[in-house]
Amino acid sequence: MTISPLLGCHGLEWAPVAVRTAVASLPGYVLLGAGTALLTCWLGGLSRAVFSDDVRHALEGRLAGGRVISIWHGVIAGLAGGVIFTGVMVAVSLLPLVATLVGSESAVVGLAIHLLVSQVVGVTYAVFFRRRSFDPASGIGWGVSYGFLWWILGNLTLLPVLLGAAPRWSAAALAVSFPSLVGHLAYGAVLGLVYQRLEARVSPWHLSRSGRDPESRGAGGDATRSTAFPATRFRQTRGFSSAAPNDTLKRSHQIVTVENLFRSVPAGIA
Numbered sequence: 001m002t003i004s005p006l007l008g009c010h011g012l013e014w015a016p017v018a019v020r021t022a023v024a025s026l027p028g029y030v031l032l033g034a035g036t037a038l039l040t041c042w043l044g045g046l047s048r049a050v051f052s053d054d055v056r057h058a059l060e061g062r063l064a065g066g067r068v069i070s071i072w073h074g075v076i077a078g079l080a081g082g083v084i085f086t087g088v089m090v091a092v093s094l095l096p097l098v099a100t101l102v103g104s105e106s107a108v109v110g111l112a113i114h115l116l117v118s119q120v121v122g123v124t125y126a127v128f129f130r131r132r133s134f135d136p137a138s139g140i141g142w143g144v145s146y147g148f149l150w151w152i153l154g155n156l157t158l159l160p161v162l163l164g165a166a167p168r169w170s171a172a173a174l175a176v177s178f179p180s181l182v183g184h185l186a187y188g189a190v191l192g193l194v195y196q197r198l199e200a201r202v203s204p205w206h207l208s209r210s211g212r213d214p215e216s217r218g219a220g221g222d223a224t225r226s227t228a229f230p231a232t233r234f235r236q237t238r239g240f241s242s243a244a245p246n247d248t249l250k251r252s253h254q255i256v257t258v259e260n261l262f263r264s265v266p267a268g269i270a
Helices: 003-007 016-051 067-091 095-102 107-128 136-162 171-176 178-202 230-237 245-263
Strands: none
Touching (some): 067 095
């Protein structure tokens, strides 16, 4: 609609008729982009596993709380989003249609399948978007994007194919499926928000170690207690020039202690 007409010197094709004609290709482009992103992430992970010697990559899952915990977060977040989505499905009578996947027409069966699928999608979200959201806004953004993807992949593609029909990518089918789009976006927003809050509660990966445990820094911010080596303490204590006589006496005692420490080290080690 933009680059191709400009290259052909035809001008922008943004008229309603042109948009209605080109909208049928939108699902294909979205699925192509999602597949490209998935392949890129997989190749990136493979390259890190093969060529990187950093042990932090091997321990990343354990340090962040583990992938098993993140999967359970996905189950909970997916179930929460599915409950919200249920209101839209009841309003437009989609539950009996979902029940036909197992040969039933009961709304209760459709609800059970819907909630099960919601949890499965939540698990896939936990796999692909683990440690991607650093605040609720980013979680909602990722979730809404994922909900839009599943509107195209699920409602417009997989559901018709599983029912023995062709994918519904036409402009008329997209217009009819607009209520389902609203439900998927609401589902994605709740999914991303709940998952981000659960992940931040258990493993706030975006915070530094000092941010996670502020008590470990000490009440007075004493630099001499936060360093590990006596020589470092010695260098830090020399930087203070406007201290009281008692503080000066303490620093002198520390200097003597450090000197005695180094004198006690055997010559072979020194």
